[in-house]
Amino acid sequence: MEWDWAFVWQIMPTLLAGLKLTLLVTLLAAVVAAVLGLALAILRRSGNRAVARGTAALSEFIRGTPLLVQLYFIFYVLPDIGIRLPALLAGVIGMGLHYATYTAEVYRAGIENVPRGQWEAARATNLTMRQTWVHVIVPQAVPPMIPVLANYLIAMFKETPLLSAITVLELMNQAKSVANTYYRYIEPMTLVGVFFLAMSLVSVVFLRVLEARFGRMAK
Amino acid sequence: MGDWGGYLSLILQGALVTAKLTVMGCALALVVAFIAGLGRVSRFAAIRWLATAYIEFFRGTSIFVQLFWVYFVLPFAGVTLEPIQAGIMALGLNVGAYAAEVVRGAILSVPRDQYEACIAVNLTRFQRMRHVIFPQALPLMLPTFGNNAIELLKGTAVVSLISLHDMTFQAQVVRAQTGSTLIPFATILVLYFLMALALSRAIRMIETRITRGLDGVR
Numbered sequence: 404m405e406w407d408w409a410f411v412w413q414i415m416p417t418l419l420a421g422l423k424l425t426l427l428v429t430l431l432a433a434v435v436a437a438v439l440g441l442a443l444a445i446l447r448r449s450g451n452r453a454v455a456r457g458t459a460a461l462s463e464f465i466r467g468t469p470l471l472v473q474l475y476f477i478f479y480v481l482p483d484i485g486i487r488l489p490a491l492l493a494g495v496i497g498m499g500l501h502y503a504t505y506t507a508e509v510y511r512a513g514i515e516n517v518p519r520g521q522w523e524a525a526r527a528t529n530l531t532m533r534q535t536w537v538h539v540i541v542p543q544a545v546p547p548m549i550p551v552l553a554n555y556l557i558a559m560f561k562e563t564p565l566l567s568a569i570t571v572l573e574l575m576n577q578a579k580s581v582a583n584t585y586y587r588y589i590e591p592m593t594l595v596g597v598f599f600l601a602m603s604l605v606s607v608v609f610l611r612v613l614e615a616r617f618g619r620m621a622k
Numbered sequence: 623m624g625d626w627g628g629y630l631s632l633i634l635q636g637a638l639v640t641a642k643l644t645v646m647g648c649a650l651a652l653v654v655a656f657i658a659g660l661g662r663v664s665r666f667a668a669i670r671w672l673a674t675a676y677i678e679f680f681r682g683t684s685i686f687v688q689l690f691w692v693y694f695v696l697p698f699a700g701v702t703l704e705p706i707q708a709g710i711m712a713l714g715l716n717v718g719a720y721a722a723e724v725v726r727g728a729i730l731s732v733p734r735d736q737y738e739a740c741i742a743v744n745l746t747r748f749q750r751m752r753h754v755i756f757p758q759a760l761p762l763m764l765p766t767f768g769n770n771a772i773e774l775l776k777g778t779a780v781v782s783l784i785s786l787h788d789m790t791f792q793a794q795v796v797r798a799q800t801g802s803t804l805i806p807f808a809t810i811l812v813l814y815f816l817m818a819l820a821l822s823r824a825i826r827m828i829e830t831r832i833t834r835g836l837d838g839v840r
Contacts, residue, residue: 467772467818468811469779472790476811479803561684568783575686588694596683596691603682 411590414581418594421577428494428573429560435499436559437552440506447511462504470501471565478569494566498559505555513548514540546617553613557606561599574598629796633806636792637813643709643778643788644817648771650714651721658718659725660751673722680719685777688712693784709781717774724766728759761833768825772818779814789813 446458465473474497481488488496517540525535567576578591661673680688689712696703703711732755740750782791793806800806 464811464815467776468814469776469790471779471782472793472807472811472814475790475793476807479797480807483803561682562686564684564686565780575690579690582694589698592687592691592695596687599683599687600679604678607678607682 406589407587410585410587411594414578414585414591414594417577417581418574418591418598421572421574422598424491424571425560425563425573428491428498428563428566428571429556431495432498432502432559433556435495436502436506436555439499439503441510443503443507444510444514447507462507465501465504470497470562471568473497473501474565474569490566490570494569494571498562498566502555502559506552509548509551509555513544516547517543549617550610550613553606553610557603557610560606561603564595629800629806630809632792632796633789633809633813636787636789636810637817639706639786639788640775640778640814641817643706643713643781643786644771644775644821646710647713647717647774647778650710651716651718651770651774652767654714654718655721655725658722659729662722662726663729677719677722680716681723685712685716686780686783688716689780689784705781705784705786708784709778709786713774713777713781716777717770720773721763721767721770724763724770725759728762729755731762732758761829764825764829764832768822771821771825775814775817775821 443458443462447455447462449455449458474494477488477497478490478493481493521539521543522535525539530539563573564575566573567579570576572580574595578595582588582591658673658676661669662677664670664673689708692703692712693705693708696708736754736758737750740754745754778788779790782788782794785791789810793810796806797803
């Protein structure tokens with residue numbers, strides 16, 4: 404079987420539609436991950452030990468199990484208790500939740516990397532808690548987090564093909580369906596690979612720029 | 623009410639396949655990681671480029687895409703692999719690429735004066751790597767290798783999509799036969815988590831074993 408350019412041009416619109424949905428899912432899931440991750444990071448720092456422990460255990464569990472199974476869980480189990488989510492929403496929530504456990508770690512490390520002296524200085528100059536966070540801690544903690552968070556954004560983008568397993572018509576699923584229709588696998592599968600590779604090579608350059616701009620976070 | 627014992631044994635059979643994939647995938651990943659990681663710090667530019675190309679390629683696309691490519695496209699090129707071979711190959715090469723960067727980072731983080739000392743005492747390049755650089759770099763790699771191994775374990779779920787009868791696939795079978803969703807998926811989530819715990823324990827044991835006698839040195 405040989406590479407057929409005519410076939411490539413024929414399936415290109417379908418694949419591009421899939422790519423659009425892939426990007427949309429990535430962005431939505433990234434927003435969920437960023438917000439939920441912050442919530443997890445705050446709960447993790449909670450004064451109530453039961454809450455802090457519980458959050459840590461939950462994060463550990465989510466990080467130790469496959470995203471695919473979590474997606475199945477959300478898509479197939481939740482309807483049994485009356486929560487029926489559309490595939491796209493289930494995918495966004497599943498991916499967002501999975502990566503929230505990773506972004507929470509980034510937030511935690513970012514905050515802990517602000518030297519203790521900064522907290523003490525803020526207290527010495529009689530800043531309120533709010534002023535301390537808004538004017539001292541956040542401006543120092545956030546810039547080093549940006550490249551790391553961007554890294555997870557790229558990781559999420561690469562994981563979106565998993566959503567095809569719960570019937571979201573993203574890039575991989577579109578490729579699979581055209582491949583099954585015409586029984587030609589070489590072009591669609593290779594193109595999916597090329598799309599992802601191209602996007603990730605571009606994003607590596609983008610990441611270097613972010614790292615140069617904001618610096619790397621010390622581990 | 624179905625035959626729960628039978629379904630459980632189905633899932634446990636799947637767990638065995640998952641464990642097998644994880645172990646063999648890790649073995650392949652380890653070999654590939656050292657070859658590519660050492661390739662990245664080679665003195666020959668051609669080898670460095672080759673290693674970089676491999677790493678960027680496999681890190682740039684996801685395990686899912688690679689698996690489908692290996693399984694659906696390679697047969698047209700005359701290479702037909704069993705699902706389990708395709709699974710091990712894709713998992714090992716994918717995680718190997720990530721681990722190769724770990725190897726490279728650890729080797730580069732050994733201080734320069736160690737290299738200079740080796741030159742001063744006239745060690746060959748091989749001796750330098752074998753006796754000086756590598757023993758110091760290995761403890762730095764291990765914790766991240768542990769994370770990579772867990773990523774690989776999580777990646778094995780994807781092979782169910784090329785109809786390999788791993789744990790996730792068997793859970794789907796049980797779901798299809800019983801109509802119950804909570805029990806099979808909750809069971810495999812717990813089993814995956816236990817496997818991940820076992821992996822991180824094992825890595826920690828290897829870590830204490832390898833860093834024995836290094837207290838105070840680093």
